Amino acid sequence: MSVQPSLGVCYFPEQRDESEWQNDIDLMVSMGLKKVRIAEFSWALLEPKEGGYEWGWLDRSIDLIGAAGLEVILCTPTATPPKWLIDKHPDILAVDANGQPRKFGSRRHYCFSSAIYREKMSGIVTAMAQRYGQNKYVTAWQADNEYGCHNTTRSYSKYAQKAFRVWLKDKYQTIDRLNAAWGNVFWSMLYASFEEVDLPNQTVTEPNPSHVLDFYRFSSDQVVSYNKQQVDILRAHSLGRDMIHNFMGFYHEFDHFKVGQDLDISAWDSYPTGFLDMFAFSDEEKARYFRQGHPDIAAFHHDLYRGCGNGRWAVIEQQPGPVNWARHNSVPLPGMVRLWTHEAIAHGAEFVTYFRWDQARFAQEQMHAGLLRPDNAPSPAYGEAQQAAEETASLPRAETTKAKIAFVFSYDALWLYEAHPQGAQWSYPDICFRWYSQLRLLGQDIDIVSSEMDLADYDLIVIPSLPVVDDALVEKLKATQAIVLMGPRTGSKTPSVQIPENLAPGKLQTLLPLKVTQSESLPPNVSETIAYKGGSFKAGVWLDYIDSDLTPLAVNALGAGVLYRNDNYLLLGTLPEADFLNQILRDLANEAKLPIVDMPVDLRMRHKGACTYVMNYGQAEIKLNENLAGAKSEYLVGTANVPSAGVSILGEQGQGNK
Amino acid sequence: MSVQPSLGVCYFPEQRDESEWQNDIDLMVSMGLKKVRIAEFSWALLEPKEGGYEWGWLDRSIDLIGAAGLEVILCTPTATPPKWLIDKHPDILAVDANGQPRKFGSRRHYCFSSAIYREKMSGIVTAMAQRYGQNKYVTAWQADNEYGCHNTTRSYSKYAQKAFRVWLKDKYQTIDRLNAAWGNVFWSMLYASFEEVDLPNQTVTEPNPSHVLDFYRFSSDQVVSYNKQQVDILRAHSLGRDMIHNFMGFYHEFDHFKVGQDLDISAWDSYPTGFLDMFAFSDEEKARYFRQGHPDIAAFHHDLYRGCGNGRWAVIEQQPGPVNWARHNSVPLPGMVRLWTHEAIAHGAEFVTYFRWDQARFAQEQMHAGLLRPDNAPSPAYGEAQQAAEETASLPRAETTKAKIAFVFSYDALWLYEAHPQGAQWSYPDICFRWYSQLRLLGQDIDIVSSEMDLADYDLIVIPSLPVVDDALVEKLKATQAIVLMGPRTGSKTPSVQIPENLAPGKLQTLLPLKVTQSESLPPNVSETIAYKGGSFKAGVWLDYIDSDLTPLAVNALGAGVLYRNDNYLLLGTLPEADFLNQILRDLANEAKLPIVDMPVDLRMRHKGACTYVMNYGQAEIKLNENLAGAKSEYLVGTANVPSAGVSILGEQGQGNK
Amino acid sequence: MSVQPSLGVCYFPEQRDESEWQNDIDLMVSMGLKKVRIAEFSWALLEPKEGGYEWGWLDRSIDLIGAAGLEVILCTPTATPPKWLIDKHPDILAVDANGQPRKFGSRRHYCFSSAIYREKMSGIVTAMAQRYGQNKYVTAWQADNEYGCHNTTRSYSKYAQKAFRVWLKDKYQTIDRLNAAWGNVFWSMLYASFEEVDLPNQTVTEPNPSHVLDFYRFSSDQVVSYNKQQVDILRAHSLGRDMIHNFMGFYHEFDHFKVGQDLDISAWDSYPTGFLDMFAFSDEEKARYFRQGHPDIAAFHHDLYRGCGNGRWAVIEQQPGPVNWARHNSVPLPGMVRLWTHEAIAHGAEFVTYFRWDQARFAQEQMHAGLLRPDNAPSPAYGEAQQAAEETASLPRAETTKAKIAFVFSYDALWLYEAHPQGAQWSYPDICFRWYSQLRLLGQDIDIVSSEMDLADYDLIVIPSLPVVDDALVEKLKATQAIVLMGPRTGSKTPSVQIPENLAPGKLQTLLPLKVTQSESLPPNVSETIAYKGGSFKAGVWLDYIDSDLTPLAVNALGAGVLYRNDNYLLLGTLPEADFLNQILRDLANEAKLPIVDMPVDLRMRHKGACTYVMNYGQAEIKLNENLAGAKSEYLVGTANVPSAGVSILGEQGQGNK
Ligand SMILES: [Zn+2]
Ligand SMILES: [Zn+2]
Ligand SMILES: [Zn+2]
Structure with missing residues (x-):
């Protein structure tokens, strides 16, 4: 499918004087914008008292926007249940890992497992869907806002506990199977019934990683089912409209691939400078890219959410200037807003909408820029957005390029390592980002995929680390002609977080005849010196001790192998530092005949x-x-x-x- | 008023054997001391059972002290409600931000909003006032001890919640006004009544800064009303005596100017080496001044509390040796106790009383020095205090010098930035301290004032940062002939923490025709290079992007202005590093014809x-x-x-x- | 007593398929192992329902093990009360310092003060003792597992509170005596009855150190009484068997000397690489000894627990490869498992049993190595253990060497400094470890002893720091001909944490005529330059200001003495850095005619x-x-x-x- 990408903006008419609306909309049109997202967080405006809906302001704003030729993306306001609802049903509140309910006064204060909240959420969504489902100006819906943001996926409420037990019973059928899967014979953790299973918080020392991982999976599934519940209601009343949710960046507590399956478009909120300050970049990188964001932040998520959306994706909140929520908040260099817009379109975004139209003068995000300044004058982003809109319209319509490189990313892997780290330096998000970045520095286009997706049409498959490898994946890897590079800990666990009976890499031993007999995690000041193709490199963080008759491609100072190859399958037993990683990926890309273009660092x-x-x-x-x-x-x-x-x-x- | 300053000591007769009292007092007299502060923390001694007062020991000690010709400063003991009272009314206990009551076993464990505690406090204060109000030896009262110390100003109890709602209703009258002032249309935070408003703790992400700031203001007002309640009782029974409270250093959670208005003398507790270790000094400074304290710690507070007390102030607890409560506790260099005493008197202290007479051999502060060692021998401070007393008595009686420089310090500004930081490096206390320090290095005398005070008789007015600027201040600034230097973020907010409709610096635009269109906060490793009068300097932490037709006095590497002047008004859009700040202040002091004396660093x-x-x-x-x-x-x-x-x-x- | 040391292994038959048992046991025999520890953590297996014991699997495994000629060390499983018991009696759960109960799902989740748990613990122990007490293969019992591990000694439950009050009443008899001992006249902390005394958590600022220390002592005593309760039951039914508990490393919340008094053998769990990463070693040391552990970790504990066990001790869990619980988990260098085994035997261990036989494939410790790999092949440790067994058997039977150096270690001192630090850099465990290490670098054998033990037959007595010095110790020191070196803060407190009436070093002034008049604690970047015997050295962390007519042996830059000697008694007033400490210890060892062998650092x-x-x-x-x-x-x-x-x-x- 080839779509002409368009630009738009997130608009909060309820935060503006109604007298300003028409002028706002006229400006949007004149800038070349096409889409307007509205009504996010507006529950208290739409239903100021229980059941007492007030649609007037929304009716009028949709009419004005639509009449101007703009498409409306309508949001459900369920990320912010109003105070009267919380006061009536305080059990809606999410509970933190210390057992304390989180209070009203910001956003995302609900527990995904609260049955009463599911009912109330369904009520407002149904009411909106009934009223606007057939509205000719409404071409798409956004369900809720930024699921899980502020670590709200995992709630430790009594409702979560109850739902977790149901989820476990559904998964394991009998408690004996659960006991076996978790290895509960250890430390007398055996349960006699599902009703005995608690949430894995507040234990004396670490809880069972199998228990934790199942709780993380359950928590993700609660988000999936919550989203599906909304989307199902909306679809029933609003056929033909695109269903959208807006994901966040560097946020991983639910499986975005699974939520994406229930959407038409996987959208995300792109804040490159904010994410720079919140993620594990070095001080040098944070200084170098202070007003730009690291060059791979946006691209990584574009490629990831394109995968989650099966190709249909968008940037639904594009940073237009400083934000308010990072530790330090820069003013982007002049040009960055336009650059970010083109980067998104280059990766195949259907649209880019800026967040937000005007910079509010009040409340938590008053220091978050908009296309208008707080005094309603145009901000610097205004002109850049206008230019980007013109340029985008001038370019030929084109398909999103399907990459030759599949990059396997797994939320389940991330949670497994979170539940079962074994080394304080091991960070799955960091590893994935760094590997992805080296591929970009070689000038490559990349598809980020889940291990469940089709891997057939790729020339190079990169799996930074994937602890759980199932038969289906082994079959797909057997079938491929692509070169497959796998990082440390791949195949090291069963789905229940046990060591495979035949040791790591488990089922992959049919592709690679070797065994990991011991593993160690390294501190920052201990690294390995590796000989690879005549060069000397560094590696660290993790070191597998491997038994194999294969001749290793790279060895450490003691001559032990850290990179093995059989056929087109390669397994690394350690984490290479940047130049070593670059060399390996370069060699494999060359072998796969992918044209390499060495990028200057910026x-x-x-x-x-x-x-x-x-x-x-x-x-x-x-x-x-x-x-x-x-x-x-x-x-x-x-x-x-x-x-x-x-x-x-x-x-x-x-x-x-x- | 010109007062001959005197010295004294804090004494705890109840912690001594009664047989030692007369000898203690004789020694005090022989040293040249004039004042003795007693009864602090003595509630459990005065009222060991509910209503069962035991005045004997206090009667006898006051008599002995007075008979020796010493003046008695009598303390109310309300910082330490006794166990029987807490057990009877556990609701007295303050509640921390996590919702947990703080327990008995140290001090300051009461909630300022507890009605029952107000009643019980009033009981013991009234009883003391009745008994000793007319005592001829009692010349002054100290109400309670170190309000707010150990972060006890802000309590998150249900009583605080209730009182906060009353306070809000009093302030806003209608809930619509509150909703508008806080911008509660944002994130559906609208309230239907004051009864819906919670305290701003335990929210999922940041609460509304307007909400937070009002809670901080409320919490401060609770301290003010608590203090006034005590002082009113005391005044009613003890006419003509000075009412005193002892403030702490580097502590800011209530408005000391407001509490000071209800006092006769604003006293404070000066612990220069303890504060050195607790405040944000560099490691180099902490090593350099390990046994002296930083040279501006005491002076800053002398000048601040002189302002709070409208000129009448004192040091009521002067460190006489090592303390026990810093991370590392030094022995002051020989001479420092005398030096600190003279520094206080130079700034106009009416008296300096050492804390404490003897070093207790027991409990929390047993490692806190006194004028006597734990074995009752004189400590090194004994001789220094004696010398200071002699020297002070020998000097001519003199007025406190009124400074030519007004330095505006604002508790409300401090709380606003705490509620709404926008940059992790921004620290209002640190900024104020560093600006003050540069003025002292130029040999200047300084008055620290609130923005509500008279600014008429100054030649230089320094406002490091003041987000809320009201009409009254604008009028005072219009009226002045002084040079006025204002730092970044001045005028950037309305009193409700909103961005002014005309952008920062808001109302100051009538003095300075410019607008701050964007602002950014910088991390430690990003700084700006600034050209100013032919020199090259560094600035950081904050950077305003300013629109103006004025020609800037200083510009960054891109040529953007960071220092503007109109008439006698200057606004900085960034935070200069030390030498840059020194140069600006030097230039302005010169212009104001203030004699500059360059101080060696120590x-x-x-x-x-x-x-x-x-x-x-x-x-x-x-x-x-x-x-x-x-x-x-x-x-x-x-x-x-x-x-x-x-x-x-x-x-x-x-x-x-x- | 001279015992031929033997080796063994910790075995979890309940975690293996029963078909594997015989082969496992045959391998153990063939390796030369002699002892098998079993049943630890097996409560849920032994009593899956309340009162419904299932002994079959344990009967069968004991029979098989014993029939093969191996001795059985049988564990009580009380470190892991099963879920049904916790659900029935949730009050069993320990409560953390924030007042939150710790949940089921790992181990050690019980409160030592729970009466119901004492009853249930007694039930399962009695049942096991009755069944296996006379079993011919059972030669020893291990009571519970790793008391206090994961900071479980101190529980803040209501049961702990109640028991603490009883303990206090027992100690002080009258509340007036408690008030006097704690100095509760300070800050109105006076109590009218024992029922008013709370636990010392959640106070506004620091609680009274005397209160805290008594709570720590109480908590330790609860462990002692819990252990005694188990051991008494076991002895009653199992005469002639050795009673053992397995202590942890670098863990100090209960008095191991006291628990040791009720045991026959003080065993411990030796994990040198895990402890390296968890203790305060420098980054350089952590890198240097990453795969070996610091050379003194195991030895320090061997010497300490030999003291706790009055000579009879063992390593009951010996690390056989990587562990799972440190921040970074290394693979030990080939040879280290054998080295650690010999180091233990050199220090007099009766036996060394490896933890564990097989590496489990599941649950929390699946990354913890065993003698078998998860695929049942021998791990590297297998061969090393076999070699160590052969070598040990080949060596002559020998007595444990009694050292010439007594090194005084005190749990009570450790708690006192924890309750009353006065300086953030002061760490009693760190001081002891560093002093011990310098003695080892001089090639010395060392006995670590409590101050209550006999000090008669030593030539050098080293007391790194001992705040409470009683008459008995003074008498022992008076009687000795040994050279006695005492570190800073020795004699600085009474047993109730008060300053001695005659100042520090209190009662020691009869041996050393000097007084500490002031003390200071130093930050990391402030140190003292010390002149000692013509050399210039560094010292820091602590500095005592000493009054004495003695001529100091070492002085700081101001000429103040920091090392004094009278007769054979020396007192240091500061903490020497490594080379200074080495020089002092070398000089004293020489004087004591102890042969010095300078060890290369490794x-x-x-x-x-x-x-x-x-x-x-x-x-x-x-x-x-x-x-x-x-x-x-x-x-x-x-x-x-x-x-x-x-x-x-x-x-x-x-x-x-x-
Ligand atoms: Zn957003
Ligand atoms: Zn004080
Ligand atoms: Zn263990």
């Missing part, structure tokens, strides 16, 4: 159809050489001199400005 | 009447040159060679030893 | 009878020179070239291989 590239987007995340201009630009291209946007925060878009001769 | 100066006090906080002797000492002066105390921890006092020819 | 030595064990903890081979090896010895094990992780054992000519 530059990134992405192909879309016949277009090549080049983005400069650095603080200085970069001149594209022939290797980077290709020989036959013409510049559809920009030139060979890409300024700081600049974008150039290359296409084939005669392709531009159609 | 030396400080303060004028009192015709006397100049010079204190050496360093570890080496400093020789005063003519610039420092002045031409015509003679040394009333010390010489031109000021030893480590030494003091020299200069006066005009023929003025000494009167 | 090498350690221990004598047992006529044997000298030499262990290389380094990563490189060390060649023993004549000084190290002695002139007349022959190598019973190894050679003069001790490889990395190697052991050499020297004996007198003709002594080997008996």
Whole structure:
């Protein structure tokens, strides 16, 4: 499917004087925006008293927006149940791991397992769906807002406990099976019935990782079922409209692939500078990219959520200036808002909507920029968005490029390592990000996929780490001609978090005849020196001790193998530092005949159809050489001199400005 | 008013054997002490059972002290309600932000909003006032002890919640006004009545900063009303006596200016080495001043509490040696106790009383020094106090010097930034301290004032940051001929924590035609290079993006202005590092014709009447040159060679030893 | 008593398929193992329903083990009360310092003060004792597992509160005496009855250290009485069997000397690499000894628990490979398991049993190595254990060498400093470990003793710090001819945590005529330069200001004494850095005519009878020179070239291989 991407904006008419609405909408149209997202968080406005709906303001704003030719994305307001509802049913509140209910006064204060909340949520969603489901201006719905944000996926309420027991019974059928799966013979943890199973918090020392992982899976499933409940109601009343949810960045407590299956479009909220400050970047990186965000933050999530959405995805909240919620909040370099917009479109976004139209003068997010300043003058992002809209409209319609590299990302793996770390330095999100980044530095397009997805049409499959490998995956790997690189701990656990009977890498031993007999986790100041193809490299964090008759491709100082290959399958027993990782990926990409373009550290590239987007995340201009630009291209946007925060878009001769 | 300052001591006769009292008192007299503070924390002694008062020991000790010619400062013991009272009314206990009641077993365990505690407090205070109000030896009262110490201002009890709702109703009258002031349309935070408003703790993510700030203001007002309740009772029974409270250092959770309005004397407890270890000094500073305290700790509070007390102030607890409560507790350099005493008197203290007479051999503060050692021998401070008493008595009576520089400090600003930081490096207490310190290094006398006070008679007004600027202040600034320097974020908020409709600096735009269109907060490793008057300097922490037709006085590397001036008004859009700040303040002081005396880093100066006090906080002797000492002066105390921890006092020819 | 040491293993037959038992046991026999510890944590297996015992599996496994000629050490399973018991009596659960009950789902979830738990514990112990007390294969019992591990000694339950009041009444008899002992006149903390005394948690600021210390002592006593209750039951039914408990490393919340008095054998669980990562070693040390553990970790505990056990002690859990519970978990260097085994035997261990036989594939400790890998193949430790068993059997039977150096360690001192630190850098465990380590680097054998033990037959008595010094100790020190070195804070407190009336060092002033008049605690970046015997050294952390007519042996830069000597008694007023400490200890050891052997940093030595064990903890081979090896010895094990992780054992000519 090829869609002409469009831009839009998140709008909160209820926070504006109604006299401003028409002017706001006229400006949106004049800027070239096409979509307006509204009604998020508006429950207290729509239902100020129980059952006393007030639709007037929303009716009027939808009418005005639609009449101007803009499409409405309508949000359910269920991320913010109002005070009267909480006071009537305090059991709606989520409970933290210390057993304390979280209070009203911000957002996302509900427990996914609260039956009364499911009922009340269903009530407001049904009422909205009935009223606006057939509205001609409403072309899409957003269910709730940022599931799980502020660590709200996992609630330790009595309702969660009850629902967890039901979930376990459904999964294991008999308590003996659960006891066996969790190994509860250990430490006398045996249960006589499902009613004995508590949530795994507040234990004296670490709880059973199998118990914890099942609780994490249950908690994710509660989000999936909550989302499905909303989406089912909406679909029933609003046929043909796209169902959307807005995911967050670097947030992992529920399985976005699973939620994505129930949506039409997996959208996400892209805040590159905010995420820079919240994620584990080095101080040097945080300084270098202070006003740009790290060059791979947005791209990683674009590629991930495109996978979650089976190809249909969008950026539904695009940062338009400083945010308010990071530890330090920068003003993006001039140009970054336009750059982020093009980066999203290059990766196949159907649309990009900015968050938000105006910068509110009040409440928690008053320091969060909008396209308008708090005094209603245009902010710097206003002009950049307008330019991006024009440029986007001028470019040829193109399919999203399907990558040659599949990059396997697993929420279940992430939770498993969280439940069962074995080493304080091991961070699955960090590993995935760093591996992804090295592939981008080699100029590659990447599809981030789940291990359950089709892996057939790829030339290189990269699996940074995947502890649970099932038969279906083994079969897919057996069937592929692609080169498959797997990182440490792959195949090291059964689905119940046990060590495979034949040791790691478990079922993968049919592809790779080797066994991990011991494993160790390394502190920051202990690393391994590795010999690989005549070079000397560093690795650390994790070290597997491997038994095999294979000749290793890389060995540590004691001659022990840390990289083995059989056929097209490779397994790493340690985590390579950046240059070592780059070398391995380069060698494999070369072997897979993927064209390598070495990126300057601040530059990134992405192909879309016949277009090549080049983005400069650095603080200085970069001149594209022939290797980077290709020989036959013409510049559809920009030139060979890409300024700081600049974008150039290359296409084939005669392709531009159609 | 010119008062001959005197020295004294805090005494706990109930912790001594009665046989020791007379000897203790004789020693106090022989040392030259004039005041004795007693009865602090003695509730369990005075009322061992409910209503069963035992005044005997206190009667006898007051009699002995008074008979020796010493004045008694009598304390109410309400910082330590006894166990029988807590057991009978556990609801007296303060509740922490996690919702847990704080237990008996130390001190300050009451909630300011507990009605039952107000009643019981009133009971013991009334009983004491009745018994001792007319006692001829009692010349002053201290109400309670160190309000708010150990973070006890803000209690999250159900009584606090109830009182907060009353306070809000009183302030806003209607819930719609509250909703509008807080911007509760955001995130569906709208309330239908005051009864729906909770305390702003335990929310999922940050609560509304307007909500938080009002809770902080309410909590401060509870302290004010509590203090007033005590003082009113005491005044009613003890006419003519001075009402005192003892503030702490670097403690800010209530408005000391407001409490000070209800007192006769704002006293404070000066522990320079303890505060050094608890405040945000660098490791280098902590090592350099390990046994002295930073040279500006005591002075800052002297100048602040003199402002709170409208000129009448004192040091009621002066550190006499090591304390017990810092992370590391040094033995002050020989001389420091005398130095601290003179520093206080130089700033206008009416009296300095040492804490405490004897070092107790037991309980929490057994490692806290006294004038006597635990074996009743004199400690090193004994001789220093005696010397300070003699020297003080020998000096001419003098008015406290009114400074030419007003330095605006605001508790409300501090709370606002706490509720709404926007940048992790931003610390209002740190900023104020560093700006104050640079002025002291230029040899300046400083008055620390609130923005509500009279600013008329100053030549330089320094406002490090003041987010809320009201019409009254604008009028005062309009009226002044002084040079006014304002730091970043000044004028950036309305009183309800909203962005002004005309953007920052809000109402100040009538003085300075400029607008802050964007702001960013910087991490430690990102700084701005600033060009100012031909020099290159550094700034950081905060950066405002300013729109103005004015020509900036200082610009960053991109040419954007960070310091603007209109008339006598200057606004900084960033936080200068020390040498840059020094240069700006130097230039403005010069312009204001304030005589600048460049202080060696360890030396400080303060004028009192015709006397100049010079204190050496360093570890080496400093020789005063003519610039420092002045031409015509003679040394009333010390010489031109000021030893480590030494003091020299200069006066005009023929003025000494009167 | 001279015992031929033997090796063994911890076995969990209930976690194995019964078909594997016989093969497991045959392998144990063939390896040369002699002892098998079983049934730990097996309560849910033995009593799956209340009162419904199932002994079959245990009967059968004991029979098989015994029939193979192996001795059974039988464990009570009381560290893991089963779920049905917790659900029936949730009051069994321990309560943390925040007042929250700790939940089921790991281990050690009981409160030592729960009367109902004491009853239920007694029930299962009695049942086991009755069934197996006379079993011919059962030669020893282990009571419970790792008392206090995971900070479970101190529970803040209502039952603990009640028991604490009884304990206090028993100790003080009248509340006035308690008030006096604690100094409760301070801060109005006076109690009218024991029923008013709470536990010392959740106070506003620090609670009274006397209150805290008594609570810590009470908590320790609860462990002592709990252990005694178990041991008494077991002894009653199982005469002649050794009573054992397994202590942990670097764990101090109860008095191991006191628990040891009720045991026959004080055993401990030795995990050198795990402890390395959890204790306060420097990053450099953690890197250097990452796969070996610091050379003194095991030895320190061997010497300590030998003292606790009055000579009879063992390692009942010996690490056989990586563990799962440290922040980073290394694979020990090849040879370390054998080295650790010999180190234990050199220090006099009666036996060493490895934890555990097989590496479980499930639950919390699935990454904890065993002698078998998870696939039942031998792990690297298997061969090392076998070799150690052979070597041990080949060596002559020998007495444990009684050391010439007594090293006084005090749990009460540790708690006192915890309750009353006065300086954040002061760490009693760290001080003791560092002093011990310097003695080992001088090649010394050491007995770690309590201050209540006999000190008669030593030549050097080292007391790193001992705040409470009683008359009995003073008498013992008066009587000794040994040189006595005491560190800072020794004699600084009464048993109730008060300053002695005559100041520190209190009663020791009869031995050393001096007084500590002031004390200070130093931060990391402030240190003292000390002159000692012509050399210049560094000291820090603590500095006493000492008054004395004695001439100091060492002085700081101001000439103040920091080391004083009178007769054979020396007192240090500061903490010397490593080389200074080494010099002092060297001088005293020389004077005491203890032969000094300077150890290379990675090498350690221990004598047992006529044997000298030499262990290389380094990563490189060390060649023993004549000084190290002695002139007349022959190598019973190894050679003069001790490889990395190697052991050499020297004996007198003709002594080997008996
Ligand atoms: Zn959002
Ligand atoms: Zn005080
Ligand atoms: Zn263990």
